[in-house]
Amino acid sequence: MSVIALAVTGGLQLSPACADDWFNPAFLSGNGQDVADLSRFESGAGQAPGVYRVDVWLNDEFVTTQNVRFDEDEHSSAPTTAGTSVSRDAPDAVNSATGYVSDDTGLVPCLTLKWLKRLGVNTGDNEALKALPDDDDRCLDFRSLFPGASSHFDFSTQRLDLTFPQAVLQNSVKGYIPPEEWDEGINAALMNYTLTGDRGRDSDSYYLNLSGGLNLGAWRLRHNGAWSYSDYKNGEHTERWQNISTYVQRTVIPLKSELVLGDSSSDNAVFDSLGFRGMRLYTADPMYPDSQQGYAPTVRGLASGRSTVTVRQNGYVIYKNIVQAGAFEITDLNPTSSSGDLDVTVEGESGYVQHYTVPYSTVPLLQRDGRTKYDLVGGRYRSGRQDKNAPVFVQGTLAHGFAGGYTLYGGTQQAGRYRSVAAGIGQNLGSWGAVSADLTSAWSRLADDSRHQGQSLRFLYNKSLNRMGTNFQLLGYRYSTKGFYTLDEVTWDAMEGYQYAWRDDGNGGGYHYEPVSYHNLRRSKKGRIQMNISQRLGDLGSLYLSGSQQTYWNSTGRDEWYQAGFSSAWHGISYNLSYAVSRSTGLAGDNRLLSLNISVPFGHFLGHDMAEHEALNSMYATAQSSRDQDGVTRIQTGVSGTLLQEHNLSYSVMQGHSSTTGSSGSANVALRGGYGSASAGYSYSRYDHRINWDVSGGVVAHADGVTFGQALGDTNVLIKAPGARDVHVENGNGVKTDWRGYTVLPYATMYRRNRVALDVNTLDMHTDLEDNVQNVVPTQGAIVRAEYGTHTGVRALLTLTYKGRPVPFGAMVTEKASGATGIVSESGLVYLTGISKSSEINVVWGNSENENCSAAYKFNDDDENQVVTQSNIICKKSS
Structure with a gap:
């Protein structure tokens, strides 16, 4: 306090002729020799030139976080570090001699030609910049080159605000990131694994999925395979390894395209998606700021009890897991192709089996005026089935946008026994949504060598009526003449046939080999309608309706699948009423299921809806009741919730009763940790006792070693914070650094800025971070490194x-x-x-x-x- 008093009373000297302040450092001590040379602080609010890590904003929009060099501003009226006196001008003062706007740091950012282009400044119209080479690294006087441009450096928050007149900025969409910032990632080897086991009285089954590969520069090598094994107590057993896909992929930035060599799938915008082994070169929509995401497949269903859900696409098992009784949604599918109907089987422990098809297709993406989108495919057809042949085919599609919101598109497929040509038009109708219509003509030779020719007319519609709370996610209708076939249908080896699988009858009778699907080429497809509609009802809740219907020539039967539901909440209690029906031609009977689900939060009704009662607040009491087409009624009640600070440990305990099989029950627990995920469960019924478990995770081998983590996504972030062990990652459920300070954050967004932050509250007493936030912009399939400066x-x-x-x-x-x-x-x-x-x-x-x-x-x-x-x-x- 004595130092402060001396400074106030005797150390401040004011001149009546000048509003400059000067502080005598000798007053900090009784002897001026005991004070270091403090001349660098004489400038008051001025800052020293150098490199600072700052958040860069352009016209109030965030651009990036990066190291930026700052030089002394020769035109600034603010103090500098040259020992001048402190002027008390207001921040962002205007220099009367130059007209430049300056801040109180006395600094100006060093903006090179590359920086200006990165910011989207139109340098091509500036005569002074045309002669400069692209790699010129000189600091440019951007304020004189572009009158009206300015900078403001807030030193306390390390934020740099740049302002440029809108006239000198190139037109760009908000959120666009230039290719110069895209990170192709590090060289690394990676692998995902998922192993599930299910042991019961009559059978044991195991499923292992392995996917991984290598990243070398912009190249990605990927392999995906699955092993399944079933051992039945009647002496039968099955074992199979499936090579789902092996391919090499890379981005082609100049073309804004992706190149795939190997096993992949074609697009579904014009033709149905097909698996192939060959080559594909196509426009990559995520590279564009105006990209429109297609319809994502969501599988809804009703489970009469604890059930196993298996989803197949193009003959491959792409999803298999156990769900509890009631309505379920699967939103995290990783399909083998961008489309292709999803074949869903829901097999309950009681033997109740549902089988239905979820159509998966989209409205062809409308293109902006002048933009062209293409897709080229050449290779051998690949389905993963033994009863189909593999012809060589080529396919090409093209779409171009025109003024008025119109898009013209078309394409062709060519194979030895098949030819087709398609043409269509789409339009953005503004407030009325988006619509498209196309006509496809096809010439086919089937398995019996019969020749056919026909046409197919397709109409698709997509619209969200936000004011009315209505969402037509997809409405479509397709009419085909009697002689129309797709390339997928032409590949069948026989005109008709069944596909079989082992099924448990649920009554203690063991497993039987039963048909699960059927095809008949003599009954060609006629009309098909599909829909997915939801309607909000204000505070009352919401309604939804999903379904499809397929009719055939030369047959009175049809394939149908519908599901309707109502969801709402009352005083914290949520409930859902659903009804589902499905039937398939060639298979006996149909499936119908009515279900009611109720969930009651414990904390809300016990008065403990507070942070210190997290365990209680995340606990729910649940009840579910269902009735199927045979009049069988099932009731199930239990509790579920999450534990731990990050809520990464989930649990459930259920008890049920069936009108035919009596009592049943289950207990399950699942943990998402820093080195992967695991779950285990036990269930029982009158005829069976089962134990199920699964473990999953990812492994990345890189230049700094091997890192284990949760299951990897297509694009991932490797976090490097040497010595910072057991540090949690913000917004990463259960993700934390290992003993070396490394971890993997899965599921990064490609071609977009990803904020990766470490939770400083989890640092130990001997570790500090220079900066706990990094921003990365990965390309597709990349493993980008987010490196943190640590002091341990x-x-x-x-x-x-x-x-x-x-x-x-x-x-x-x-x-x-x-x-x-x-x-x-x-x-x-x-x-x-x-x-x-x-x-x-x-x-x-x-x-x-x-x-x-x-x-x-x-x-x-x-x-x-x-x-x-x-x-x-x-x-x-x-x-």
Whole structure:
């Protein structure tokens, strides 16, 4: 306080002729020789030139976080570091001589030609910039080149605001990131694994899915395979390994395209999606800022009890897991292709089996005026089925946008026994939604060598009526003449046939080989309608209706699948009433299921809806009742919830009763951890007792070692924070660094900025981060590295003396091993973090040879384990 008092009463000298302030550093001590050279602080609010890591904003829109070089602003009216006096002009003052707007730092960012282009500034119309090469790294006077441009550096928040007149900015869509910022990632090997097991009285089954590959520069090698094994107590067993896909992929940035070599699938915008082994080159929509995401497949269903859900696409099992009784939704599918109907089987432990098809197709993406989208495919047809042949085919599609919201599109398919040509038109109808219509003509030769020719007319519609709360996610109708066939149908080896699978009858009778699907080419497809509609009813809840219907020539039967439901909540209690029906031609009977689900939160009704009661607030009481087409009624009740700080441990305990099979029950627990995920469960019924479990995760081998983590997505982030172990990642459920400070954050968004932040509250007492936030922009399939500067070591409060007196106030201290720095207080104290257990410090308080010293130190084990270690160190003249 005495120093402050002296500064106020005697250290402030004001001149009546000038509003400059000057502080005499001698007043910080009784002897001016005990004070370091503080001339660098004379400028008051001015800052030193150098490189700062800042958030860059352009016209109030965030651009990036990056190291930016700042130079002294020669035109600034703000103070500089040259020892000038402090002017009390307001921030962002206008220099009367130049007209430039400046801030109080006295600094201006160094913007090169590359920086200007990155910001979207139109440099091509500026004569002074046309002659400069693209790699010119000189700092440009952007304020004189573009009158009206300015910068403001908020040093306290490390934010740089750049302002450019809109006239000099190229037209760009909000959120667009230029290709120069795209990160193709590091070289690495990666693998995903999922292993599930199910053991019961009559059978044991196991399923292993492995997917992984290599990243080398822009190239991605991927392989996806699955092994399944079933052992039945009647002596039968099945075992199979499926090579789902193997391919090489890379981005072609100049074409804004993706190249795929190997096993993949064609697009479904014009023709039905087909699996193939060959080559595909196509426009990559995510590279464009105006990309429109297609319809994502969501599988809804009703489970009469604890059931196994299996989803197949193009003959491959792409999803298999166990769900509890009631309505369920599967929204995290990873289909093998961008379309292709999803074949869904729901098999209950009681033997009740549902089988239906979820259509998966979209309205062809409308293109902006002048934009062209293409897709080229050549290779051999691939289905994963033994009863289909594999012809060589080529396919090409093209779409182009025109003024008025119109898009013309078309394409062709060519194979040895098949030819087709398609043409269509789509339009954005504004408030009326989007619509498309196309006509396809096909010439086919089937398995019996019969020749056919026909046409197919398709109409698709997509619309969200936000004001009315109505969403027509997809409405479509397709009419085909009697002689129309698709390339997929032509590949059948026989005109008709069944596909079989083992099924449990649910009554203790064991497993039987039963048909699960049927095809008959003599009954060609006629009309098909599909829909997915939802309607909000204000505070009352919401209604939804999904379904499809397929009719055939030469047959009175039809395939149908419908599901309707109503969802709502009352005083915290949520409930859902659903009804589903499905039937397929060629298969006996149909499936109908009526279900009611209720969920009651414990914390809300017990008055503990507070943060300190997280475990109770996340616990729910659930009840479910269903009735099927045979009049069988099932009731199930239980509790479920989550535990742990990140809610990454989930549990459920259920007890049920069936009107035919009696009592049943189950208990399940699942954990998402830093090294993967695991779950286990037990269930029982009158005829069976089962144990199920699964483990999943991902492994990445990179230049710095091997890192285990949760299951990887298509695009991922490798977090590198050496020495920062067990640090949690924000918004990463259960994701935390390993013992070396590494982890993988899965499911990054490609070609978009991803904010990756470490939770500083989980750092241990010996670790500090320079910056806990990084931003990355990965390309498709990349593993990008987010690297954090860490200081791991001792936190120390040192008292430094030199020649029997405290080291001068303001002296700079640097620890040799770690590079940690600090400034000495008026009593010779300095605080350093992340320093070594034993090393050397250097102290400098002036420019002369006699104004520095150094000292070696060594802490013992007890000092290292303290939160802050205190020590007295004698500094000696540096040699």
